[in-house]
Amino acid sequence: EDQVTQSPEALRLQEGESSSLNCSYTVSGLRGLFWYRQDPGKGPEFLFTLYSAGEEKEKERLKATLTKKESFLHITAPKPEDSATYLCAVSLTMNNNAGNMLTFGGGTRLMVKP
Amino acid sequence: GAGVSQSPRYKVTKRGQDVALRCDPISGHVSLYWYRQALGQGPEFLTYFNYEAQQDKSGLPNDRFSAERPEGSISTLTIQRTEQRDSAMYRCASSLGSYTEAFFGQGTRLTVV
Numbered sequence: 001e002d003q004v005t006q007s008p009e010a011l012r013l014q015e016g017e018s019s020s021l022n023c024s025y026t027v028s029g030l031r032g033l034f035w036y037r038q039d040p041g042k043g044p045e046f047l048f049t050l051y052s053a054g055e056e057k058e059k060e061r062l063k064a065t066l067t068k069k070e071s072f073l074h075i076t077a078p079k080p081e082d083s084a085t086y087l088c089a090v091s092l093t094m095n096n097n098a099g100n101m102l103t104f105g106g107g108t109r110l111m112v113k114p
Numbered sequence: 115g116a117g118v119s120q121s122p123r124y125k126v127t128k129r130g131q132d133v134a135l136r137c138d139p140i141s142g143h144v145s146l147y148w149y150r151q152a153l154g155q156g157p158e159f160l161t162y163f164n165y166e167a168q169q170d171k172s173g174l175p176n177d178r179f180s181a182e183r184p185e186g187s188i189s190t191l192t193i194q195r196t197e198q199r200d201s202a203m204y205r206c207a208s209s210l211g212s213y214t215e216a217f218f219g220q221g222t223r224l225t226v227v
Contacts, residue, residue, distance in 0.1 A: 098162045104155075
């Protein structure tokens with residue numbers, strides 16, 4: 001069965017304290033791995049798509065990496081405004097009639113204290 | 115429009131009533147998805163449209179749920195004979211192409227009492 005697991009469920013950091021969020025996946029065929037940010041009361045906001053092992057993408061203090069089994073979202077010197085829930089999702093090659101139908105993990109709730 | 119727009123933002127309905135949730139995707143986006151999100155969880159797929167064609171409805175929980183997108187733009191998710199277990203946040207997302215990133219709306223919070 002296809003599974004996406006995110007860890008930790010919650011993470012508290014001090015401002016400036018770098019860390020990584022993990023997304024491990026067990027799927028039959030990966031088309032792409034997506035990272036989204038979700039603020040309370042809002043819809044998920046797209047951050048990155050990764051397609052192949054070894055790929056990396058960066059945006060401001062965030063860097064996403066991908067291996068054959070997991071993805072990491074590295075946060076460098078976080079600020080309080082980085083506090084949010086970060087969602088990982090996969091799109092599978094088997095879902096040919098479902099476009100980029102996403103299977104989401106449970107998310108990591110990040111809290112950055114000033 | 116500037117983003118995916120969903121209406122209403124909040125809907126409270128009595129058990130047994132029918133509800134219709136509306137999604138207005140980003141202009142020009144051919145793909146449209148409906149998801150349902152429980153509190154503290156990631157969204158779960160319900161159904162997918164490519165233009166006006168509903169190409170996957172494998173995530174719809176039962177036959178009380180249906181969706182349409184008759185002109186390939188606005189979509190409506192309808193829940194008939196609502197039950198308390200239908201209470202959730204319903205999210206719509208759209209994308210420019212079938213395999214490009216999806217952009218989500220703010221959702222409709224449905225409460226069945």
